[in-house]
Amino acid sequence: KQEVTQIPAALSVPEGENLVLNCSFTDSAIYNLQWFRQDPGKGLTSLLLIQSSQREQTSGRLNASLDKSSGRSTLYIAASQPGDSATYLCAVSKNSGYALNFGKGTSLLVTP
Amino acid sequence: DAGVIQSPRHEVTEMGQEVTLRCKPISGHDYLFWYRQTMMRGLELLIYFNNNVPIDDSGMPEDRFSAKMPNASFSTLKIQPSEPRDSAVYFCASSSRQPPVFGPGTRLTVL
Numbered sequence: 001k002q003e004v005t006q007i008p009a010a011l012s013v014p015e016g017e018n019l020v021l022n023c024s025f026t027d028s029a030i031y032n033l034q035w036f037r038q039d040p041g042k043g044l045t046s047l048l049l050i051q052s053s054q055r056e057q058t059s060g061r062l063n064a065s066l067d068k069s070s071g072r073s074t075l076y077i078a079a080s081q082p083g084d085s086a087t088y089l090c091a092v093s094k095n096s097g098y099a100l101n102f103g104k105g106t107s108l109l110v111t112p
Numbered sequence: 113d114a115g116v117i118q119s120p121r122h123e124v125t126e127m128g129q130e131v132t133l134r135c136k137p138i139s140g141h142d143y144l145f146w147y148r149q150t151m152m153r154g155l156e157l158l159i160y161f162n163n164n165v166p167i168d169d170s171g172m173p174e175d176r177f178s179a180k181m182p183n184a185s186f187s188t189l190k191i192q193p194s195e196p197r198d199s200a201v202y203f204c205a206s207s208s209r210q211p212p213v214f215g216p217g218t219r220l221t222v223l
Contacts, residue, residue: 043214043216091155097143097209099145100157105154
């Protein structure tokens, strides 16, 4: 059974810092990996999708990397802002149907 | 498009009552997923459908839970009887071989 782990569970940084969120998964036979953002009491917003054949994806200040063989992904956030405060979730899919296995998330607080 | 629509957004019920959660997927999407989110267990996949057919229901916790998709535009998740430990946020998502789009969720509280 695929297990997805996210470290750290919570993180607090001052505004302007660069930060890295970590995700690991136990079964490397994945179809893709996604990073989501969830604001309190809200649904999920997809941030980045990395296909299994890719090594990284970038969107604005966000960069996600994937090392499928070692079962790891990182989400890099550059120049963090208070508006980045949210929970960040990592999820993997084993097929094109996109049934996702989620980690428990990293709760990020960026202080002004 | 209005996105994935879930109703109700909030539900408070008493233990032993039947609860029905509803989902309208995005038109044209052929996959529909039901997830449950709790503090303890995070987001868990309960069941998913492809072309209205259940593909994997291994995440459904007990026989008290059932899900149906009678047509391409509607799905229900039913809990009967409900228990306090069923309290959670239930998300519906849909996709068409693209990353799934999530609905806003239904927050269920069972007293």
